[in-house]
Amino acid sequence: MPAIEVSSLTYTYPGARAPALQGITFQVEPGQLIGVVGANGAGKSSLCLALAGLIPALFHGQMQGTVKVCGLDTRLHTPGQLAGKIGLVLQNPASQLSGMRYTVYEETAFGLENLGVPRSEMPARIERVLQQVGLAALGERSPYTLSGGQQQRLALASVLVLEPAVLILDEPTTMLDPQGSQAVFKIIREAVEAGTTVILAEHHLEWIARYADRVIALAGGEVILDGLPEEVFSSPLLLEAGIGWLRCTVAAQQASPLGLWPASMPLPVTIDAAAAGFSKAARKLRDVDPDQ
Amino acid sequence: MLIQINNVCFSYPGGVEALLDVSLTVQPGEMIALVGANGSGKTTLARHLIGLLQPQAGSIQIGDWATSEHAPSQMARRVAYVFQNPDEQLFCQRVWDEVAFGPQNLGCTPAEVTSRVKSTLEWLNLQAEEQVNPRDLIYSIRKRVALASALVMQTPVLILDEPTAGLDSREQAQLSQVLASLRLQQKTVIVITHDMDFAAENLDRFIYLQNGSVLADAQASAFFSAEFLSQTSDLIAPQMVRLSFSLGHTQPSLCADQLLRNVSTG
Amino acid sequence: MSTHFSLYQPGSSYLHRLHPLTKLTFSLAAAVVVFGGPGGWLAALFPGLLAMLLLWRAGLAWRAALTIFRLLALLTVVLFLVHGFLNPHNKSILLSLGPFGLGQEGLAYAALVALRLAATLAASLLLTVSTQPAHLVQALAEAGLPYGLAYLLGSPLLLLPQIAGRVRSIQAAQQARGLKTEGSLLQRARALFPLAAPLIFSTLVDVEERSLALEVRGFSAPNPKTSLNELVDSPAQRTARWIMILLAGLLLAVELSWRVYASH
Numbered sequence: 001m002p003a004i005e006v007s008s009l010t011y012t013y014p015g016a017r018a019p020a021l022q023g024i025t026f027q028v029e030p031g032q033l034i035g036v037v038g039a040n041g042a043g044k045s046s047l048c049l050a051l052a053g054l055i056p057a058l059f060h061g062q063m064q065g066t067v068k069v070c071g072l073d074t075r076l077h078t079p080g081q082l083a084g085k086i087g088l089v090l091q092n093p094a095s096q097l098s099g100m101r102y103t104v105y106e107e108t109a110f111g112l113e114n115l116g117v118p119r120s121e122m123p124a125r126i127e128r129v130l131q132q133v134g135l136a137a138l139g140e141r142s143p144y145t146l147s148g149g150q151q152q153r154l155a156l157a158s159v160l161v162l163e164p165a166v167l168i169l170d171e172p173t174t175m176l177d178p179q180g181s182q183a184v185f186k187i188i189r190e191a192v193e194a195g196t197t198v199i200l201a202e203h204h205l206e207w208i209a210r211y212a213d214r215v216i217a218l219a220g221g222e223v224i225l226d227g228l229p230e231e232v233f234s235s236p237l238l239l240e241a242g243i244g245w246l247r248c249t250v251a252a253q254q255a256s257p258l259g260l261w262p263a264s265m266p267l268p269v270t271i272d273a274a275a276a277g278f279s280k281a282a283r284k285l286r287d288v289d290p291d292q
Numbered sequence: 293m294l295i296q297i298n299n300v301c302f303s304y305p306g307g308v309e310a311l312l313d314v315s316l317t318v319q320p321g322e323m324i325a326l327v328g329a330n331g332s333g334k335t336t337l338a339r340h341l342i343g344l345l346q347p348q349a350g351s352i353q354i355g356d357w358a359t360s361e362h363a364p365s366q367m368a369r370r371v372a373y374v375f376q377n378p379d380e381q382l383f384c385q386r387v388w389d390e391v392a393f394g395p396q397n398l399g400c401t402p403a404e405v406t407s408r409v410k411s412t413l414e415w416l417n418l419q420a421e422e423q424v425n426p427r428d429l430i431y432s433i434r435k436r437v438a439l440a441s442a443l444v445m446q447t448p449v450l451i452l453d454e455p456t457a458g459l460d461s462r463e464q465a466q467l468s469q470v471l472a473s474l475r476l477q478q479k480t481v482i483v484i485t486h487d488m489d490f491a492a493e494n495l496d497r498f499i500y501l502q503n504g505s506v507l508a509d510a511q512a513s514a515f516f517s518a519e520f521l522s523q524t525s526d527l528i529a530p531q532m533v534r535l536s537f538s539l540g541h542t543q544p545s546l547c548a549d550q551l552l553r554n555v556s557t558g
Numbered sequence: 559m560s561t562h563f564s565l566y567q568p569g570s571s572y573l574h575r576l577h578p579l580t581k582l583t584f585s586l587a588a589a590v591v592v593f594g595g596p597g598g599w600l601a602a603l604f605p606g607l608l609a610m611l612l613l614w615r616a617g618l619a620w621r622a623a624l625t626i627f628r629l630l631a632l633l634t635v636v637l638f639l640v641h642g643f644l645n646p647h648n649k650s651i652l653l654s655l656g657p658f659g660l661g662q663e664g665l666a667y668a669a670l671v672a673l674r675l676a677a678t679l680a681a682s683l684l685l686t687v688s689t690q691p692a693h694l695v696q697a698l699a700e701a702g703l704p705y706g707l708a709y710l711l712g713s714p715l716l717l718l719p720q721i722a723g724r725v726r727s728i729q730a731a732q733q734a735r736g737l738k739t740e741g742s743l744l745q746r747a748r749a750l751f752p753l754a755a756p757l758i759f760s761t762l763v764d765v766e767e768r769s770l771a772l773e774v775r776g777f778s779a780p781n782p783k784t785s786l787n788e789l790v791d792s793p794a795q796r797t798a799r800w801i802m803i804l805l806a807g808l809l810l811a812v813e814l815s816w817r818v819y820a821s822h
Contacts, residue, residue, distance in 0.1 A: 039460040040432040083776030095767040100692045109786040114776035174458045177330040178528045244461025247531040251548035275538035344730050364733040373734040381731040383755040397736030
């Protein structure tokens, strides 16, 4: 059974003139890491909220089509019922704190309490997940004394402790510094390795290009590309849609007509692939002209 | 306008040391990237420049004004600051009023206010949103409104705090153009940023703070050639720089054109 | 970086360890006695002193006293002025200021009102200083109150944590646009107006994001909730609660019947 099945999803916010999402259709197998990219306003956040079942439950508006996560139709289940299966992490670390708990440890327990997990099971699960996100030493600290990066890891912990089958992240690194971002990406990768299906909406294309199994590109609420990172990140559609290419891809494209990029190689979407290609072209040039 | 930062020390109440003996000179017209991990003192230093914070030791001069002798509302005539979070800066019902707020506080005549607001909105492509309530705009456009409301002040110095955070590539290109204009106008621009790719393509001088001290201060090319870059996790070098080093170049390239030139010369 | 601003002070005093319902009962009973008990002054004084004594034993008295002072100082001054000059029962004038006189009866009344407010505040601080809002909510829910209602009653300070920090950020941003915040009192007052809109807006955006985060963590899940911490209750505390309720009820009944008797 696919982890996520979206079928002809069309959604319009209440009072909006145009739909935020149009005719979206795709399936995701369990354990995959899917990157979602798009210009601002293209529908990344709306898609994340729809996958989490918060659209249409909390936002109302008009929705057509279906979204099924772990076989559950999001229109037939309330967010409360979906909470244990789907996790959602948003952009702003501080506004994801419940505000009702005074320590990192208790904040992590919040979701377990809501879902009625027996008290005896809680300590083990909390300790495991705090280890996972690297906050084990800060268990007794107040969540409000943590740095932004630590708070974002706490947001991840409080969702991962529920052991969701699907984890959705909407631009989780926007407010973080490189160290904070790398820590979040590492936790995401480990979750995928443990079998969690992850949907990651991001502007930081580089990490997605390197680690995602698949990339979905949105423009104007529609899916314009859906495929492997190598294919999506070198498609001209990305440029038209305002999403842009990675710099190394641009460099290779400019290099191609100059003979500095091998004609046979596809455009690179990672630094390693770019280095390999440029080296190969350089060797070829040297072979052609041995005096150089 | 010359900026002189002399031996500035500052700790927050509660004892957290934010700046330890920082000294810097910024020449008029420089385009600077202020980089470092969160908590390294970047924002603290920037707040000192508009007088929101006063150093416990040392002094700061913007031109001939010492920040200790002028209130922040006065300093606003020389230094415009765009905060990272636009929602903390926007408070008017219409974009027009928002952008007009600054010049009105500066005492411009109504005619001047109108002309400044009009030209700034045109510059940043916000004419269509003129009568819109900023709260109805998406995040990145709210950021642009916040930027407009600082640019309209026409100060010699501009500080931008994480201006590219949350921006897509088209919006970043627009920001690039704005910076290019500011460069032509010889404004001094200080950008606090984590986005090294953007910084390498648009800014000249890199000042790297760690734990309240200046660890490095150099022009882009020298900065990215330095040893420490490979040892720190505070910064991620731009793609072109990493690619240059992967290819064994001695000098890091800061943009694609430069890389291709270096590649073609072998 | 914002701090968790709230009246609750983490600690391990005996007060902290008491069951939230015991403390809640004390606060409510004290309020009933203060405003509805016999003896005017004594009815106000006794519960207030008792509360301060209990707080003192827990090492929290200073903190409570400071809070009471901060919250009531200005109000008390206003009370004294208003009732001192304008109370209709004023007969013996202590001090004359032109056509206005400070009346003894008015001052006495103001003092009584101030005392009542201080006593009620002390009794409720006994609850809020030593109880995490979440534990109070849990206690109410365990006692049978619907969870939504319990949450509403137990977490009134939910939004305060970040408001203080946010106010500072907004003021800084506005100063940077040339808004004069220093100068005459009038200027400073005027500078507060532009504060309201961004504060409300960013708080609302924050509230919306927070409610999404709460939903995602099962806040509105249909099953009964469990709790990480066990709230320790005891027969002694249960008995004490009943005694407090009965005592407050008794004193109220005495006062009410006295008033009915006195009006005949």
